[in-house]
Amino acid sequence: MATDLGVVITVTAVAGGALAGLSNIGKAITTLKSSTDNLIARQKELNNIIGFLEGTRIDKSLQKQYDKLGESIRRLTNDYQALNRVQVAKQANAAEWAGIKGQFQGVFK
Numbered sequence: 001m002a003t004d005l006g007v008v009i010t011v012t013a014v015a016g017g018a019l020a021g022l023s024n025i026g027k028a029i030t031t032l033k034s035s036t037d038n039l040i041a042r043q044k045e046l047n048n049i050i051g052f053l054e055g056t057r058i059d060k061s062l063q064k065q066y067d068k069l070g071e072s073i074r075r076l077t078n079d080y081q082a083l084n085r086v087q088v089a090k091q092a093n094a095a096e097w098a099g100i101k102g103q104f105q106g107v108f109k
Contacts, residue, residue, distance in 0.1 A: 043069040
């Protein structure tokens with residue numbers, strides 16, 4: 001009986017940990033999305049300034065900043081998409097663990 005209880009406690013702890021991990025991933029996704037949105041807005045501002053200063057010496061410097069922002073946006077977007085895939089996989093695992101937990105609890109009642 002003690003072993004059965006230990007199994008239920010272990011499964012419950014693992015499932016709880018998986019759910020906590022989902023929360024952390026959700027926060028990271030929100031942060032990445034916000035950062036990406038801010039960079040996109042900054043890139044649009046630079047694009048407008050570059051258009052205004054086109055042909056000047058300053059134009060080349062701004063173009064470099066614009067290109068760097070574009071690369072940062074691409075990296076953040078890739079990170080955001082990767083985290084989304086991880087979150088989907090973790091949610092599927094959490095659902096599976098919840099099912100296993102329910103099966104164990106049903107068996108040991």
